[in-house]
Structures are given as C-alpha cells and as structure tokens.
Amino acid sequence: DTGVSQDPRHKITKRGQNVTFRCDPISEHNRLYWYRQTLGQGPEFLTYFQNEAQLEKSRLLSDRFSAERPKGSFSTLEIQRTEQGDSAMYLCASSPNRALEQYFGPGTRLTVT
Amino acid sequence: AQSVTQPDIHITVSEGASLELRCNYSYGATPYLFWYVQSPGQGLQLLLKYFSGDTLVQGIKGFEAEFKRSQSSFNLRKPSVHWSDAAEYFCAVGAGDDKIIFGKGTRLHILP
Numbered sequence: 001d002t003g004v005s006q007d008p009r010h011k012i013t014k015r016g017q018n019v020t021f022r023c024d025p026i027s028e029h030n031r032l033y034w035y036r037q038t039l040g041q042g043p044e045f046l047t048y049f050q051n052e053a054q055l056e057k058s059r060l061l062s063d064r065f066s067a068e069r070p071k072g073s074f075s076t077l078e079i080q081r082t083e084q085g086d087s088a089m090y091l092c093a094s095s096p097n098r099a100l101e102q103y104f105g106p107g108t109r110l111t112v113t
Numbered sequence: 114a115q116s117v118t119q120p121d122i123h124i125t126v127s128e129g130a131s132l133e134l135r136c137n138y139s140y141g142a143t144p145y146l147f148w149y150v151q152s153p154g155q156g157l158q159l160l161l162k163y164f165s166g167d168t169l170v171q172g173i174k175g176f177e178a179e180f181k182r183s184q185s186s187f188n189l190r191k192p193s194v195h196w197s198d199a200a201e202y203f204c205a206v207g208a209g210d211d212k213i214i215f216g217k218g219t220r221l222h223i224l225p
C-alpha cells in the first residue's frame with residue numbers, strides 16, 4: 001500500500017520536551033499538509049508545502065512549531081518546549097499538484113503530561 | 114472567511130434506517146465541498162466531493178450528497194445504514210488557495 005504514512009502513531013512526552021513527527025506522502029504528490037485535531041473538533045490547518053517550499057503557515061503555528069520538507073518528499077513537524085495544550089492528533093495529508101483532493105495519513109497522537 | 118457548520122454533534126439511527134447529516138457552508142464563490150469519515154483513532158477517508166456539474170454526487174460506501182446553492186448546504190445521505198458506518202463525519206469546504214476548512218464533525222451512532 002502506498003498511502004500516506006506517519007510515524008510515530010503515538011507519542012507521550014513530558015512538558016518542556018521537544019518532539020518530532022514524520023510524514024511520508026503518497027509518492028509523486030507535490031503538496032503536503034499538516035493539520036491538528038483536538039478532541040471534539042475537526043482538523044485545523046497548520047501549514048502546507050509545494051515540493052520543498054513551505055507556502056503557508058497558520059496563526060496556530062506558534063514559533064515553537066517548525067515544519068520542513070527538505071527534499072520535497074517526506075516532511076517533519078517539530079514542536080519545541082511542548083505544553084499540555086499541544087496534546088492533539090497531528091494529521092498529515094498529501095495531494096497531487098493543486099488538486100484539493102487530499103489523502104490523509106493515520107495521524108500521530110501526542111500526549112503531553 | 115470560509116466556514117463550515119455541522120449543526121448536529123451526535124446522530125443516532127437504527128441499523129437499516131436512512132441517514133441524513135447536515136452541513137452548511139459559508140464561502141463567497143462557488144465552493145469545493147467534501148465529506149470525510151473518520152473511524153476511532155484513524156485518519157480521514159474521503160467519501161465524496163463536489164467541484165462542479167451535477168449537484169447530486171455519489172461517493173463510496175453507498176453515500177451521496179446534494180449541493181444546494183440557495184441553501185448553502187451540502188447534506189450527506191445514505192438510504193440504509195450499516196453498523197460499520199458508525200464513525201465521525203466531517204464536512205469541509207475548499208478555498209481557492211487549496212486550504213480545506215473542516216466542520217466540527219457529527220458522530221454517528223448505530224443502534225442494532
């Protein structure tokens with residue numbers, strides 16, 4: 001299966017620690033998106049890439065968050081100095097070119113204690 | 114600004130009964146509209162989408178949705194639900210900048 005994959009699926013960390021998540025999109029998909037989903041809410045847009053270029057960042061993406069897609073393939077999302085409010089499901093999606101049809105990965109559930 | 118409203122947080126139907134999940138959107142131009150389904154602990158799966166053309170769109174798993182511009186609605190329907198349809202359903206609207214805005218979701222419960 002060549003769907004979107006995310007690693008790890010679950011992460012428990014203590015407040016103040018740094019965490020990094022990885023997303024591998026569907027091969028040949030140029031666009032890659034990151035979303036955050038908290039309990040009882042729909043996914044909220046964080047940022048997206050066209051190949052290796054980060055084209056837009058949400059106001060939700062504080063300066064503790066950074067995302068990269070160095071070779072236009074996989075992407076990483078890093079959260080520095082985690083806070084309890086960062087506890088959420090982090091979803092990655094990819095799409096071909098400018099198509100709006102996004103394919104989602106299974107997500108990484110982050111718990112900050 | 115674009116927004117999506119799903120008025121029902123929870124819906125309970127009996128297995129075999131018909132289903133309609135409501136969705137209203139706010140967008141100035143012709144919207145791109147989506148319905149996604151999310152099973153517990155899983156990512157989102159696209160059920161169907163509307164970009165243009167026929168306002169009644171067919172999706173996977175027997176779902177369909179109808180775009181009504183006059184009502185700014187894109188309701189999801191299924192004639193007969195199965196226990197495996199129990200999940201959370203998200204309506205979403207896409208804007209010209211390729212960003213998708215999701216509603217808060219409707220959790221569907223199925224009674225045996």
